[in-house]
Amino acid sequence: MFNIHCPYCEEYRSEEEFHPSGEAHIERPKDPANCTEEEWGNYLFFRKNPRGIHHELWHHSIGCRKFFNITRNTQTYEILETYKSGEKPTITASTVSKKTGVK
Amino acid sequence: MQQYSGFGLLKHAITHHENWQRVWRNPTPKKSYDVIIVGGGGHGLATAYYLAKEFGITNVAVIEKGYLGGGNTARNTTIVRSNYLWDESAFLYEHAMKLWEGLSQDLNYNVMFSQRGVLNLGHTLQDMRDINRRVNANRLNGIDGEVLDPQSIKEIVPHMDCSANPRYPVMGASWQPRGGVARHDAVAWGFARGADALGVDLIQQCEVEGFEMEDGAVTGVKTAQYGTIKAGRVGCVVAGNSGVVANMAGFQLPLESHPLQAFVSEPIKPILDTVVMSNHVHGYISQSDKGDLVIGAGVDSYNGYGQRGSYNTIEGNVAAIMELFPLFSRVRMNRQWGGIVDTCADACPILSKTPVENLFFNCGWGTGGFKATPGSGHVFAASLAKGEMHPLAAPFSMDRFHTGALIDEHGAAGVAH
Numbered sequence: 001m002f003n004i005h006c007p008y009c010e011e012y013r014s015e016e017e018f019h020p021s022g023e024a025h026i027e028r029p030k031d032p033a034n035c036t037e038e039e040w041g042n043y044l045f046f047r048k049n050p051r052g053i054h055h056e057l058w059h060h061s062i063g064c065r066k067f068f069n070i071t072r073n074t075q076t077y078e079i080l081e082t083y084k085s086g087e088k089p090t091i092t093a094s095t096v097s098k099k100t101g102v103k
Numbered sequence: 104m105q106q107y108s109g110f111g112l113l114k115h116a117i118t119h120h121e122n123w124q125r126v127w128r129n130p131t132p133k134k135s136y137d138v139i140i141v142g143g144g145g146h147g148l149a150t151a152y153y154l155a156k157e158f159g160i161t162n163v164a165v166i167e168k169g170y171l172g173g174g175n176t177a178r179n180t181t182i183v184r185s186n187y188l189w190d191e192s193a194f195l196y197e198h199a200m201k202l203w204e205g206l207s208q209d210l211n212y213n214v215m216f217s218q219r220g221v222l223n224l225g226h227t228l229q230d231m232r233d234i235n236r237r238v239n240a241n242r243l244n245g246i247d248g249e250v251l252d253p254q255s256i257k258e259i260v261p262h263m264d265c266s267a268n269p270r271y272p273v274m275g276a277s278w279q280p281r282g283g284v285a286r287h288d289a290v291a292w293g294f295a296r297g298a299d300a301l302g303v304d305l306i307q308q309c310e311v312e313g314f315e316m317e318d319g320a321v322t323g324v325k326t327a328q329y330g331t332i333k334a335g336r337v338g339c340v341v342a343g344n345s346g347v348v349a350n351m352a353g354f355q356l357p358l359e360s361h362p363l364q365a366f367v368s369e370p371i372k373p374i375l376d377t378v379v380m381s382n383h384v385h386g387y388i389s390q391s392d393k394g395d396l397v398i399g400a401g402v403d404s405y406n407g408y409g410q411r412g413s414y415n416t417i418e419g420n421v422a423a424i425m426e427l428f429p430l431f432s433r434v435r436m437n438r439q440w441g442g443i444v445d446t447c448a449d450a451c452p453i454l455s456k457t458p459v460e461n462l463f464f465n466c467g468w469g470t471g472g473f474k475a476t477p478g479s480g481h482v483f484a485a486s487l488a489k490g491e492m493h494p495l496a497a498p499f500s501m502d503r504f505h506t507g508a509l510i511d512e513h514g515a516a517g518v519a520h
Binding site for chain 2: 002015020037038041044048
């Protein structure tokens with residue numbers, strides 16, 4: 001069970017208030033009509049799915065109802081940071097891989 | 104290989120069970136194999152078995168990072184059925200069902216396949232429309248199925264609350280009498296024993312750390328203990344870790360790995376002699392031969408590789424079972440666990456060639472791979488033997504995520520993914 005810090009509410013709330021919405025920072029193709037099938041398929045279906053550090057989009061669905069991002073380790077389930085939509089993560093796989101030893 | 108039989112059991116009883124043979128060897132790998140299977144779960148072992156038995160390729164190794172059948176094969180809720188909506192998946196799962204029906208004899212290993220029937224409940228008008236449609240589709244494809252009303256359900260499961268009292272009353276169900284359960288560990292062990300007897304090397308405690316490649320084709324796998332082991336073709340059957348292994352080969356798969364939890368109660372006397380699944384209140388339950396109630400539901404919706412999930416998922420699952428079976432409210436739960444399932448956007452598996460030549464993937468079975476174990480192994484073995492995908496496997500190519508030819512099985516997948 002996660003205890004998640006909502007960056008908008010600025011408090012820790014129980015996981016039950018939230019809903020994960022998959023990988024974060026996925027950019028919709030700027031010109032969908034002229035995408036190749038491969039580009040469009042990659043955008044819709046292909047995900048990083050890492051074992052280790054992952055940036056995820058979460059929804060505070062029965063709280064403030066805002067979307068925000070979480071950097072989380074998918075092996076240990078440790079939440080490393082939460083940050084608002086539009087912001088960039090300060091912790092990435094390259095910054096923590098040495099410390100935790102997780103690939 | 105020592106044949107198992109009733110007479111043999113008697114013979115060993117007289118000698119105090121001191122002379123049983125080891126069920127499989129524990130070999131050191133050779134330098135090179137015709138085919139290497141990465142992943143020693145049910146599907147991987149079935150693939151190796153059918154490669155040796157049906158296609159005469161015995162120079163095969165199965166490489167497993169843990170122990171045989173220790174992943175999702177040991178963690179599922181053992182339900183077997185084939186009542187899928189679309190032709191492609193119906194044919195594949197029915198192919199598996201036909202193999203299940205003769206599997207114990209074929210393997211000379213009792214997989215305890217029990218065709219006790221599977222109920223998929225409907226709780227809304229739309230559920231019932233979908234059930235009618237699915238049962239009709241099943242029957243057109245030669246798969247047994249019936250639509251039942253609450254009274255007929257009550258006759259099959261007298262202890263279930265089929266009244267109008269629950270929040271979501273049971274309005275009907277689809278019923279597949281040929282569905283049922285099988286002993287999951289025995290399936291892995293039976294295939295392992297059969298494959299080993301035909302000359303397949305089962306290498307345990309050996310993690311594949313990368314692939315050796317030449318000109319865009321795989322030529323071997325890299326391991327820590329044994330260095331590089333050469334292979335003509337490599338088949339990866341690594342379930343939740345498929346994405347990680349695909350990254351080693353330099354491409355991505357349209358998969359996301361999620362924890363899927365299940366739990367069993369303390370053993371109780373026989374009370375439930377069929378499998379009950381509900382899409383709508385979201386839970387499924389059966390009773391094992393030991394007497395424990397085996398309960399599962401949907402995945403934890405976040406990605407994870409930790410083989411455990413969150414408590415609120417368990418709570419939702421228990422609430423669903425309580426809605427159906429109020430009389431189980433005092434049953435104590437005994438064990439709880441999680442497995443890592445690799446889910447696709449269309450709730451169908453991927454049996455496919457990959458951008459790397461001679462490297463094949465069998466993955467994406469999501470929450471419902473156990474029921475397909477023999478069929479998946481059989482068609483994947485055929486594909487590895489010939490280098491071309493078996494006709495039943497061909498629609499499940501990973502190309503479908505680019506062509507758009509998805510097979511949307513969320514409706515028949517039993518519970519929401």
